[in-house]
Amino acid sequence: MFALILKELRSLAWVIALALLADGWMLSELTGQTHWVRGDMELQPGFALVQTEWLIWFGFLLASIASVLGFALSLDDGLRGTWAFALFRPVSRRAYIGAKLLVGGVMTLVLALLPVVAYSIWGAWPGNLGAPFHWAQLQPAIEACGWSVVVFFGTFLSGIRPAKWWWSRLWPLVTTVTLGMWL
Amino acid sequence: MPDAIVTDGLTKWYGSKCVVKQLRLRVPEGCVYGFLGRNGAGKSTTIKMLTGMVHPDDGTASLLGQDVATLPPEMRQRIAYLAEGHPLYSWMTIDGLMRFNRPFYPAWNQTLFDQIIEHFQLDRRQKIKHLSKGQVAQVSLALGIAPEPELLILDDPTLGLDTVVRRDFLESLIQIIQKKGRTIFLSSHVLGDVERVADRIGVMVDGVLRVDCPTDEFKQSIRRVVLSFDRLPPAFSGCDGLVASHVEERRLELVIVGFGDAHQTLFAAMTPAPKSIEVVELNLEDALIEYTRGSRRAIPVFARD
Numbered sequence: 001m002f003a004l005i006l007k008e009l010r011s012l013a014w015v016i017a018l019a020l021l022a023d024g025w026m027l028s029e030l031t032g033q034t035h036w037v038r039g040d041m042e043l044q045p046g047f048a049l050v051q052t053e054w055l056i057w058f059g060f061l062l063a064s065i066a067s068v069l070g071f072a073l074s075l076d077d078g079l080r081g082t083w084a085f086a087l088f089r090p091v092s093r094r095a096y097i098g099a100k101l102l103v104g105g106v107m108t109l110v111l112a113l114l115p116v117v118a119y120s121i122w123g124a125w126p127g128n129l130g131a132p133f134h135w136a137q138l139q140p141a142i143e144a145c146g147w148s149v150v151v152f153f154g155t156f157l158s159g160i161r162p163a164k165w166w167w168s169r170l171w172p173l174v175t176t177v178t179l180g181m182w183l
Numbered sequence: 184m185p186d187a188i189v190t191d192g193l194t195k196w197y198g199s200k201c202v203v204k205q206l207r208l209r210v211p212e213g214c215v216y217g218f219l220g221r222n223g224a225g226k227s228t229t230i231k232m233l234t235g236m237v238h239p240d241d242g243t244a245s246l247l248g249q250d251v252a253t254l255p256p257e258m259r260q261r262i263a264y265l266a267e268g269h270p271l272y273s274w275m276t277i278d279g280l281m282r283f284n285r286p287f288y289p290a291w292n293q294t295l296f297d298q299i300i301e302h303f304q305l306d307r308r309q310k311i312k313h314l315s316k317g318q319v320a321q322v323s324l325a326l327g328i329a330p331e332p333e334l335l336i337l338d339d340p341t342l343g344l345d346t347v348v349r350r351d352f353l354e355s356l357i358q359i360i361q362k363k364g365r366t367i368f369l370s371s372h373v374l375g376d377v378e379r380v381a382d383r384i385g386v387m388v389d390g391v392l393r394v395d396c397p398t399d400e401f402k403q404s405i406r407r408v409v410l411s412f413d414r415l416p417p418a419f420s421g422c423d424g425l426v427a428s429h430v431e432e433r434r435l436e437l438v439i440v441g442f443g444d445a446h447q448t449l450f451a452a453m454t455p456a457p458k459s460i461e462v463v464e465l466n467l468e469d470a471l472i473e474y475t476r477g478s479r480r481a482i483p484v485f486a487r488d
Binding site: 002003006007010011080081082083084085087088089090091092 | 231234235236255256257258259260262264266268270271272273274275279282283284286287288
Protein backbone atom coordinates (compact mmCIF):
# COMPACT_ATOMS: atom_id res chain seq x y z
CA MET A 1 0.00 0.00 0.00
CA PHE A 2 2.87 2.37 0.83
CA ALA A 3 4.32 1.85 -2.67
CA LEU A 4 0.94 2.76 -4.17
CA ILE A 5 0.61 5.91 -2.03
CA LEU A 6 4.14 6.99 -2.92
CA LYS A 7 3.47 6.39 -6.61
CA GLU A 8 0.26 8.45 -6.55
CA LEU A 9 1.99 11.26 -4.68
CA ARG A 10 4.82 11.33 -7.22
CA SER A 11 2.39 11.26 -10.13
CA LEU A 12 0.65 14.30 -8.60
CA ALA A 13 3.85 16.33 -8.14
CA TRP A 14 2.94 18.79 -10.91
CA VAL A 15 -0.61 19.31 -9.60
CA ILE A 16 0.65 19.85 -6.04
CA ALA A 17 3.24 22.37 -7.28
CA LEU A 18 0.55 24.31 -9.19
CA ALA A 19 -1.84 24.16 -6.23
CA LEU A 20 0.85 25.48 -3.88
CA LEU A 21 1.40 28.40 -6.25
CA ALA A 22 -2.35 29.06 -6.30
CA ASP A 23 -2.47 28.84 -2.50
CA GLY A 24 0.40 31.33 -2.22
CA TRP A 25 -1.33 33.70 -4.58
CA MET A 26 -4.62 33.43 -2.64
CA LEU A 27 -2.76 34.12 0.59
CA SER A 28 -1.07 37.16 -0.89
CA GLU A 29 -4.49 38.43 -2.01
CA LEU A 30 -6.03 37.83 1.42
CA THR A 31 -3.19 39.60 3.20
CA GLY A 32 -3.29 42.49 0.73
CA GLN A 33 0.13 41.88 -0.82
CA THR A 34 -1.41 41.63 -4.31
CA HIS A 35 -4.66 43.08 -5.66
CA TRP A 36 -5.54 40.99 -8.74
CA VAL A 37 -8.72 39.51 -7.26
CA ARG A 38 -9.64 42.49 -5.18
CA GLY A 39 -9.35 45.06 -7.97
CA ASP A 40 -11.85 47.77 -7.24
CA MET A 41 -13.65 45.61 -4.68
CA GLU A 42 -14.33 47.49 -1.47
CA LEU A 43 -12.25 45.77 1.20
CA GLN A 44 -14.08 45.55 4.49
CA PRO A 45 -11.94 45.58 7.58
CA GLY A 46 -11.58 42.32 9.49
CA PHE A 47 -11.25 38.68 8.59
CA ALA A 48 -11.77 38.26 4.84
CA LEU A 49 -12.87 34.61 4.82
CA VAL A 50 -16.23 35.42 6.40
CA GLN A 51 -17.12 37.83 3.57
CA THR A 52 -19.22 36.40 0.73
CA GLU A 53 -17.07 37.87 -2.11
CA TRP A 54 -13.91 36.36 -0.68
CA LEU A 55 -15.59 33.03 0.09
CA ILE A 56 -16.74 32.76 -3.53
CA TRP A 57 -13.17 33.33 -4.73
CA PHE A 58 -11.84 30.89 -2.16
CA GLY A 59 -14.47 28.28 -3.08
CA PHE A 60 -13.60 28.68 -6.76
CA LEU A 61 -9.92 28.08 -5.96
CA LEU A 62 -10.69 25.01 -3.85
CA ALA A 63 -13.06 23.53 -6.44
CA SER A 64 -10.41 24.04 -9.14
CA ILE A 65 -7.71 22.29 -7.11
CA ALA A 66 -10.06 19.46 -6.14
CA SER A 67 -11.20 18.98 -9.76
CA VAL A 68 -7.67 18.90 -11.16
CA LEU A 69 -6.64 16.40 -8.48
CA GLY A 70 -9.71 14.27 -9.15
CA PHE A 71 -9.24 14.17 -12.90
CA ALA A 72 -5.47 13.71 -12.65
CA LEU A 73 -5.87 10.65 -10.43
CA SER A 74 -8.78 9.07 -12.24
CA LEU A 75 -7.83 9.72 -15.87
CA ASP A 76 -4.06 9.25 -15.61
CA ASP A 77 -3.99 5.48 -16.12
CA GLY A 78 -6.57 5.65 -18.89
CA LEU A 79 -4.81 8.40 -20.84
CA ARG A 80 -1.38 6.82 -20.47
CA GLY A 81 -2.75 3.33 -21.17
CA THR A 82 -1.27 1.97 -17.94
CA TRP A 83 -4.39 0.30 -16.52
CA ALA A 84 -3.22 -3.08 -17.80
CA PHE A 85 0.11 -2.65 -16.03
CA ALA A 86 -1.38 -1.22 -12.84
CA LEU A 87 -4.23 -3.66 -12.37
CA PHE A 88 -2.10 -6.74 -12.87
CA ARG A 89 0.14 -5.86 -9.90
CA PRO A 90 -0.51 -8.28 -7.02
CA VAL A 91 -2.79 -5.89 -5.22
CA SER A 92 -6.57 -5.78 -5.14
CA ARG A 93 -8.40 -3.26 -7.30
CA ARG A 94 -10.00 -1.94 -4.14
CA ALA A 95 -6.55 -1.19 -2.70
CA TYR A 96 -5.39 0.43 -5.94
CA ILE A 97 -8.41 2.73 -6.18
CA GLY A 98 -8.35 3.21 -2.39
CA ALA A 99 -4.78 4.51 -2.55
CA LYS A 100 -5.83 7.04 -5.20
CA LEU A 101 -8.82 8.19 -3.13
CA LEU A 102 -6.77 8.41 0.05
CA VAL A 103 -3.97 10.42 -1.54
CA GLY A 104 -6.38 12.66 -3.44
CA GLY A 105 -8.67 13.25 -0.46
CA VAL A 106 -5.83 14.05 1.94
CA MET A 107 -4.01 16.26 -0.58
CA THR A 108 -7.21 18.16 -1.38
CA LEU A 109 -7.80 18.82 2.31
CA VAL A 110 -4.17 19.79 3.00
CA LEU A 111 -4.00 22.11 -0.02
CA ALA A 112 -7.33 23.69 0.99
CA LEU A 113 -6.37 24.16 4.64
CA LEU A 114 -2.90 25.57 3.95
CA PRO A 115 -4.02 29.12 2.98
CA VAL A 116 -6.68 29.10 5.71
CA VAL A 117 -4.19 28.18 8.42
CA ALA A 118 -1.56 30.59 7.12
CA TYR A 119 -4.08 33.44 6.82
CA SER A 120 -5.47 32.68 10.31
CA ILE A 121 -2.01 32.83 11.85
CA TRP A 122 -1.40 36.09 10.01
CA GLY A 123 -4.82 37.40 11.13
CA ALA A 124 -4.29 36.37 14.76
CA TRP A 125 -1.03 38.30 14.82
CA PRO A 126 -1.72 41.65 16.54
CA GLY A 127 -1.78 44.61 14.20
CA ASN A 128 -2.42 42.76 10.94
CA LEU A 129 -6.24 43.01 10.87
CA GLY A 130 -8.34 46.10 11.43
CA ALA A 131 -10.76 44.15 13.65
CA PRO A 132 -10.54 41.51 16.37
CA PHE A 133 -9.86 37.97 15.17
CA HIS A 134 -11.88 35.05 16.60
CA TRP A 135 -11.19 31.42 15.77
CA ALA A 136 -14.95 30.94 15.25
CA GLN A 137 -14.58 33.09 12.13
CA LEU A 138 -12.85 30.14 10.49
CA GLN A 139 -16.08 28.11 10.30
CA PRO A 140 -17.15 29.09 6.72
CA ALA A 141 -13.64 28.51 5.37
CA ILE A 142 -13.35 25.13 7.12
CA GLU A 143 -16.75 24.12 5.69
CA ALA A 144 -15.49 25.13 2.24
CA CYS A 145 -12.41 22.94 2.76
CA GLY A 146 -14.64 19.98 3.65
CA TRP A 147 -16.79 20.66 0.59
CA SER A 148 -13.67 20.66 -1.62
CA VAL A 149 -13.00 17.05 -0.55
CA VAL A 150 -16.55 16.14 -1.66
CA VAL A 151 -15.85 17.87 -5.00
CA PHE A 152 -12.67 15.80 -5.31
CA PHE A 153 -14.64 12.57 -4.86
CA GLY A 154 -17.25 13.77 -7.36
CA THR A 155 -14.58 14.60 -9.92
CA PHE A 156 -12.80 11.31 -9.34
CA LEU A 157 -16.06 9.47 -9.92
CA SER A 158 -16.66 11.47 -13.09
CA GLY A 159 -13.20 10.55 -14.34
CA ILE A 160 -13.33 6.87 -13.54
CA ARG A 161 -16.97 6.17 -14.37
CA PRO A 162 -17.44 4.72 -17.86
CA ALA A 163 -20.25 6.46 -19.70
CA LYS A 164 -21.05 7.02 -23.33
CA TRP A 165 -21.98 10.67 -22.96
CA TRP A 166 -19.75 13.28 -21.34
CA TRP A 167 -22.73 14.95 -19.74
CA SER A 168 -23.83 11.80 -17.92
CA ARG A 169 -20.22 11.17 -17.01
CA LEU A 170 -19.88 14.61 -15.48
CA TRP A 171 -22.96 14.47 -13.32
CA PRO A 172 -21.12 13.48 -10.08
CA LEU A 173 -18.88 16.56 -10.47
CA VAL A 174 -21.79 18.86 -11.34
CA THR A 175 -23.83 17.52 -8.44
CA THR A 176 -21.13 18.04 -5.83
CA VAL A 177 -20.28 21.57 -7.05
CA THR A 178 -23.96 22.56 -7.18
CA LEU A 179 -24.65 21.03 -3.78
CA GLY A 180 -21.70 22.89 -2.26
CA MET A 181 -22.79 26.22 -3.75
CA TRP A 182 -26.37 25.69 -2.56
CA LEU A 183 -25.27 24.76 0.96
CA MET B 184 0.91 -32.69 -16.40
CA PRO B 185 -1.56 -30.10 -15.03
CA ASP B 186 -2.67 -27.21 -17.20
CA ALA B 187 -1.43 -23.67 -16.54
CA ILE B 188 -4.19 -22.08 -18.61
CA VAL B 189 -7.66 -23.49 -19.09
CA THR B 190 -10.58 -21.83 -20.81
CA ASP B 191 -14.00 -23.32 -21.31
CA GLY B 192 -16.55 -21.78 -23.66
CA LEU B 193 -14.95 -18.36 -23.35
CA THR B 194 -17.00 -15.88 -25.38
CA LYS B 195 -16.90 -12.13 -25.88
CA TRP B 196 -19.18 -9.88 -27.86
CA TYR B 197 -18.41 -6.28 -28.83
CA GLY B 198 -21.79 -4.93 -29.81
CA SER B 199 -23.25 -7.31 -32.36
CA LYS B 200 -19.87 -8.84 -33.25
CA CYS B 201 -18.70 -11.97 -31.50
CA VAL B 202 -14.91 -11.52 -31.26
CA VAL B 203 -14.18 -14.72 -29.32
CA LYS B 204 -16.47 -17.70 -29.78
CA GLN B 205 -16.66 -20.57 -27.30
CA LEU B 206 -12.90 -20.75 -26.80
CA ARG B 207 -11.78 -24.02 -25.29
CA LEU B 208 -8.06 -23.94 -24.65
CA ARG B 209 -5.62 -25.91 -22.54
CA VAL B 210 -1.99 -24.91 -22.10
CA PRO B 211 0.06 -27.50 -20.16
CA GLU B 212 2.53 -26.36 -17.53
CA GLY B 213 6.06 -25.84 -18.88
CA CYS B 214 4.77 -25.26 -22.39
CA VAL B 215 5.73 -22.33 -24.61
CA TYR B 216 2.50 -21.63 -26.43
CA GLY B 217 2.39 -19.39 -29.50
CA PHE B 218 -1.00 -17.77 -29.93
CA LEU B 219 -1.41 -16.68 -33.52
CA GLY B 220 -3.92 -15.08 -35.80
CA ARG B 221 -4.48 -12.14 -38.08
CA ASN B 222 -5.41 -8.69 -36.83
CA GLY B 223 -8.88 -8.76 -35.31
CA ALA B 224 -8.85 -12.54 -34.89
CA GLY B 225 -9.49 -12.24 -31.15
CA LYS B 226 -5.98 -12.81 -29.71
CA SER B 227 -5.76 -9.64 -27.62
CA THR B 228 -9.35 -9.94 -26.39
CA THR B 229 -8.61 -13.50 -25.28
CA ILE B 230 -5.52 -12.35 -23.40
CA LYS B 231 -7.46 -9.49 -21.82
CA MET B 232 -10.06 -11.99 -20.64
CA LEU B 233 -7.32 -14.26 -19.30
CA THR B 234 -5.82 -11.42 -17.30
CA GLY B 235 -9.12 -10.11 -16.03
CA MET B 236 -8.93 -6.84 -17.98
CA VAL B 237 -12.09 -7.70 -19.91
CA HIS B 238 -15.02 -9.67 -18.53
CA PRO B 239 -16.20 -12.52 -20.75
CA ASP B 240 -19.86 -12.65 -21.75
CA ASP B 241 -19.83 -16.39 -21.32
CA GLY B 242 -17.52 -19.18 -20.25
CA THR B 243 -14.72 -19.44 -17.71
CA ALA B 244 -10.96 -19.12 -17.64
CA SER B 245 -8.44 -20.19 -15.05
CA LEU B 246 -4.75 -19.53 -14.56
CA LEU B 247 -2.66 -21.97 -12.49
CA GLY B 248 -5.88 -23.61 -11.36
CA GLN B 249 -7.54 -20.40 -10.12
CA ASP B 250 -10.60 -18.87 -11.74
CA VAL B 251 -9.62 -15.58 -13.38
CA ALA B 252 -12.80 -13.91 -12.13
CA THR B 253 -11.61 -14.37 -8.55
CA LEU B 254 -7.85 -14.24 -9.07
CA PRO B 255 -6.44 -13.06 -5.73
CA PRO B 256 -3.36 -10.80 -5.51
CA GLU B 257 -1.26 -13.71 -4.18
CA MET B 258 -1.85 -15.60 -7.44
CA ARG B 259 -0.81 -12.58 -9.50
CA GLN B 260 2.57 -12.77 -7.73
CA ARG B 261 3.07 -16.01 -9.66
CA ILE B 262 1.95 -14.64 -13.02
CA ALA B 263 3.59 -11.99 -15.19
CA TYR B 264 1.63 -10.15 -17.85
CA LEU B 265 3.33 -8.03 -20.48
CA ALA B 266 0.54 -6.07 -22.12
CA GLU B 267 0.64 -5.02 -25.76
CA GLY B 268 2.80 -1.94 -26.29
CA HIS B 269 4.43 -2.35 -22.85
CA PRO B 270 2.48 0.32 -20.96
CA LEU B 271 4.70 1.59 -18.16
CA TYR B 272 4.64 4.83 -16.16
CA SER B 273 6.48 7.15 -18.53
CA TRP B 274 7.39 9.63 -15.81
CA MET B 275 9.24 7.03 -13.74
CA THR B 276 12.89 6.09 -14.13
CA ILE B 277 13.89 2.44 -14.55
CA ASP B 278 15.05 2.38 -10.94
CA GLY B 279 11.84 4.10 -9.85
CA LEU B 280 9.75 1.46 -11.58
CA MET B 281 11.81 -1.26 -9.98
CA ARG B 282 11.33 0.30 -6.53
CA PHE B 283 7.59 0.60 -7.19
CA ASN B 284 7.28 -3.06 -8.28
CA ARG B 285 9.58 -4.80 -5.85
CA PRO B 286 7.44 -4.54 -2.68
CA PHE B 287 4.57 -6.39 -4.37
CA TYR B 288 6.64 -9.54 -4.99
CA PRO B 289 8.11 -11.55 -2.11
CA ALA B 290 10.07 -13.69 -4.59
CA TRP B 291 11.58 -10.67 -6.38
CA ASN B 292 15.00 -11.62 -7.75
CA GLN B 293 17.05 -8.42 -7.65
CA THR B 294 20.15 -10.12 -9.08
CA LEU B 295 18.17 -11.31 -12.08
CA PHE B 296 16.67 -7.85 -12.61
CA ASP B 297 20.14 -6.27 -12.43
CA GLN B 298 21.51 -8.87 -14.86
CA ILE B 299 18.78 -8.19 -17.43
CA ILE B 300 19.20 -4.41 -17.16
CA GLU B 301 22.97 -4.76 -17.52
CA HIS B 302 22.60 -7.21 -20.39
CA PHE B 303 20.50 -4.69 -22.30
CA GLN B 304 22.90 -1.88 -21.27
CA LEU B 305 20.10 0.30 -19.95
CA ASP B 306 20.74 3.42 -17.88
CA ARG B 307 18.74 2.96 -14.69
CA ARG B 308 18.37 6.74 -14.20
CA GLN B 309 16.64 7.19 -17.55
CA LYS B 310 12.97 7.97 -17.50
CA ILE B 311 10.75 5.58 -19.44
CA LYS B 312 9.55 8.42 -21.70
CA HIS B 313 13.14 8.93 -22.89
CA LEU B 314 13.66 5.28 -23.88
CA SER B 315 13.15 3.78 -27.33
CA LYS B 316 10.33 1.27 -27.93
CA GLY B 317 12.82 -1.57 -27.81
CA GLN B 318 14.30 -0.38 -24.52
CA VAL B 319 10.82 -0.04 -22.99
CA ALA B 320 10.13 -3.65 -24.04
CA GLN B 321 13.39 -4.69 -22.38
CA VAL B 322 12.47 -2.92 -19.12
CA SER B 323 9.04 -4.53 -19.29
CA LEU B 324 10.64 -7.95 -19.71
CA ALA B 325 12.97 -7.35 -16.76
CA LEU B 326 10.04 -6.29 -14.58
CA GLY B 327 8.07 -9.33 -15.70
CA ILE B 328 10.86 -11.84 -15.09
CA ALA B 329 12.33 -10.53 -11.82
CA PRO B 330 9.43 -11.83 -9.67
CA GLU B 331 10.26 -15.37 -10.93
CA PRO B 332 6.74 -16.02 -12.26
CA GLU B 333 5.49 -19.51 -13.01
CA LEU B 334 3.41 -18.24 -15.90
CA LEU B 335 4.22 -15.47 -18.37
CA ILE B 336 1.54 -14.00 -20.60
CA LEU B 337 2.98 -11.85 -23.35
CA ASP B 338 0.66 -9.94 -25.66
CA ASP B 339 2.56 -9.30 -28.88
CA PRO B 340 5.75 -8.29 -27.01
CA THR B 341 7.79 -7.55 -30.14
CA LEU B 342 5.18 -5.31 -31.76
CA GLY B 343 6.84 -2.23 -33.24
CA LEU B 344 10.40 -3.39 -32.59
CA ASP B 345 13.04 -3.46 -35.30
CA THR B 346 14.55 -6.79 -36.38
CA VAL B 347 17.71 -6.56 -34.29
CA VAL B 348 15.94 -5.57 -31.08
CA ARG B 349 13.28 -8.21 -31.70
CA ARG B 350 15.93 -10.90 -32.12
CA ASP B 351 17.72 -9.73 -28.97
CA PHE B 352 14.46 -9.71 -27.03
CA LEU B 353 13.57 -13.22 -28.15
CA GLU B 354 17.03 -14.60 -27.44
CA SER B 355 16.74 -13.28 -23.90
CA LEU B 356 13.32 -14.88 -23.67
CA ILE B 357 14.76 -18.21 -24.87
CA GLN B 358 17.51 -18.02 -22.24
CA ILE B 359 14.89 -17.39 -19.59
CA ILE B 360 12.79 -20.28 -20.82
CA GLN B 361 15.80 -22.58 -20.81
CA LYS B 362 16.69 -21.61 -17.26
CA LYS B 363 13.36 -22.60 -15.76
CA GLY B 364 10.53 -24.79 -16.94
CA ARG B 365 7.98 -22.03 -16.77
CA THR B 366 4.89 -21.69 -18.91
CA ILE B 367 4.88 -18.96 -21.53
CA PHE B 368 1.78 -17.87 -23.43
CA LEU B 369 2.93 -15.64 -26.26
CA SER B 370 0.74 -13.95 -28.81
CA SER B 371 2.42 -12.55 -31.87
CA HIS B 372 1.88 -11.63 -35.45
CA VAL B 373 5.57 -12.25 -36.28
CA LEU B 374 5.41 -15.92 -37.08
CA GLY B 375 9.16 -16.39 -37.37
CA ASP B 376 9.43 -15.29 -33.73
CA VAL B 377 6.89 -17.85 -32.60
CA GLU B 378 8.48 -20.59 -34.68
CA ARG B 379 11.76 -20.04 -32.83
CA VAL B 380 10.37 -20.27 -29.33
CA ALA B 381 7.00 -22.04 -29.27
CA ASP B 382 6.61 -25.77 -28.92
CA ARG B 383 2.86 -25.57 -29.37
CA ILE B 384 0.65 -23.15 -31.28
CA GLY B 385 -2.94 -22.06 -31.38
CA VAL B 386 -4.40 -20.19 -34.32
CA MET B 387 -7.45 -17.99 -34.00
CA VAL B 388 -9.51 -17.37 -37.12
CA ASP B 389 -12.43 -14.96 -36.79
CA GLY B 390 -12.70 -15.52 -33.05
CA VAL B 391 -12.56 -19.30 -33.28
CA LEU B 392 -9.61 -21.46 -32.27
CA ARG B 393 -8.95 -23.41 -35.46
CA VAL B 394 -5.53 -24.84 -34.67
CA ASP B 395 -4.22 -26.19 -31.38
CA CYS B 396 -1.32 -28.59 -31.75
CA PRO B 397 2.48 -28.87 -31.52
CA THR B 398 4.23 -26.46 -33.87
CA ASP B 399 5.87 -29.21 -35.91
CA GLU B 400 2.58 -31.06 -36.25
CA PHE B 401 0.95 -27.97 -37.73
CA LYS B 402 3.76 -27.49 -40.21
CA GLN B 403 3.65 -31.14 -41.17
CA SER B 404 -0.10 -31.21 -41.52
CA ILE B 405 -0.18 -28.47 -44.17
CA ARG B 406 1.27 -29.03 -47.61
CA ARG B 407 1.24 -27.15 -50.85
CA VAL B 408 0.63 -29.64 -53.68
CA VAL B 409 1.55 -28.57 -57.20
CA LEU B 410 -0.02 -30.65 -59.98
CA SER B 411 1.52 -30.02 -63.42
CA PHE B 412 -0.39 -30.87 -66.60
CA ASP B 413 0.40 -30.94 -70.34
CA ARG B 414 -2.49 -28.57 -70.96
CA LEU B 415 -4.84 -26.45 -68.86
CA PRO B 416 -5.70 -28.24 -65.60
CA PRO B 417 -9.19 -29.74 -65.26
CA ALA B 418 -11.77 -28.18 -62.98
CA PHE B 419 -11.04 -29.40 -59.47
CA SER B 420 -14.11 -30.11 -57.37
CA GLY B 421 -12.25 -30.33 -54.07
CA CYS B 422 -11.01 -32.89 -51.58
CA ASP B 423 -10.78 -33.48 -47.85
CA GLY B 424 -8.71 -30.83 -46.07
CA LEU B 425 -8.57 -28.43 -49.00
CA VAL B 426 -7.77 -24.92 -47.75
CA ALA B 427 -7.07 -23.11 -51.01
CA SER B 428 -6.66 -23.83 -54.69
CA HIS B 429 -5.67 -21.82 -57.71
CA VAL B 430 -4.68 -22.41 -61.30
CA GLU B 431 -1.53 -20.93 -62.75
CA GLU B 432 -1.10 -21.67 -66.49
CA ARG B 433 -0.68 -25.47 -66.64
CA ARG B 434 -0.35 -25.91 -62.91
CA LEU B 435 -2.97 -26.50 -60.26
CA GLU B 436 -1.77 -25.43 -56.81
CA LEU B 437 -3.58 -26.78 -53.76
CA VAL B 438 -3.07 -26.15 -50.05
CA ILE B 439 -4.20 -29.15 -48.06
CA VAL B 440 -4.48 -29.89 -44.35
CA GLY B 441 -3.66 -33.48 -43.42
CA PHE B 442 -2.17 -34.45 -46.78
CA GLY B 443 -1.91 -38.24 -47.14
CA ASP B 444 -2.22 -41.32 -49.33
CA ALA B 445 -5.90 -40.72 -50.06
CA HIS B 446 -4.98 -37.41 -51.70
CA GLN B 447 -2.21 -39.08 -53.75
CA THR B 448 -4.69 -41.66 -55.02
CA LEU B 449 -7.27 -38.99 -55.85
CA PHE B 450 -4.76 -36.93 -57.87
CA ALA B 451 -3.44 -39.97 -59.71
CA ALA B 452 -7.01 -40.81 -60.81
CA MET B 453 -7.65 -37.34 -62.28
CA THR B 454 -8.47 -36.99 -65.97
CA PRO B 455 -6.25 -35.89 -67.57
CA ALA B 456 -3.66 -37.33 -65.24
CA PRO B 457 -1.12 -34.84 -63.89
CA LYS B 458 2.32 -34.98 -65.44
CA SER B 459 3.90 -34.56 -62.04
CA ILE B 460 2.83 -34.11 -58.44
CA GLU B 461 5.07 -32.00 -56.24
CA VAL B 462 4.45 -31.84 -52.50
CA VAL B 463 6.05 -28.81 -50.87
CA GLU B 464 6.69 -28.43 -47.13
CA LEU B 465 5.87 -25.00 -45.74
CA ASN B 466 7.52 -23.03 -42.98
CA LEU B 467 5.23 -21.80 -40.24
CA GLU B 468 4.76 -18.38 -41.79
CA ASP B 469 3.78 -19.76 -45.20
CA ALA B 470 1.64 -22.46 -43.63
CA LEU B 471 -0.23 -19.96 -41.52
CA ILE B 472 -0.69 -17.47 -44.34
CA GLU B 473 -2.07 -20.18 -46.59
CA TYR B 474 -4.23 -21.51 -43.80
CA THR B 475 -5.75 -18.22 -42.72
CA ARG B 476 -6.26 -16.58 -46.10
CA GLY B 477 -7.85 -19.50 -47.91
CA SER B 478 -11.57 -19.29 -48.65
CA ARG B 479 -12.10 -22.66 -46.92
CA ARG B 480 -10.07 -21.72 -43.89
CA ALA B 481 -12.45 -23.24 -41.37
CA ILE B 482 -10.76 -26.63 -41.45
CA PRO B 483 -9.55 -27.31 -37.91
CA VAL B 484 -6.16 -28.72 -36.99
CA PHE B 485 -5.94 -30.18 -33.52
CA ALA B 486 -3.32 -32.28 -31.81
CA ARG B 487 -3.50 -35.99 -32.38
CA ASP B 488 -2.94 -36.69 -28.66
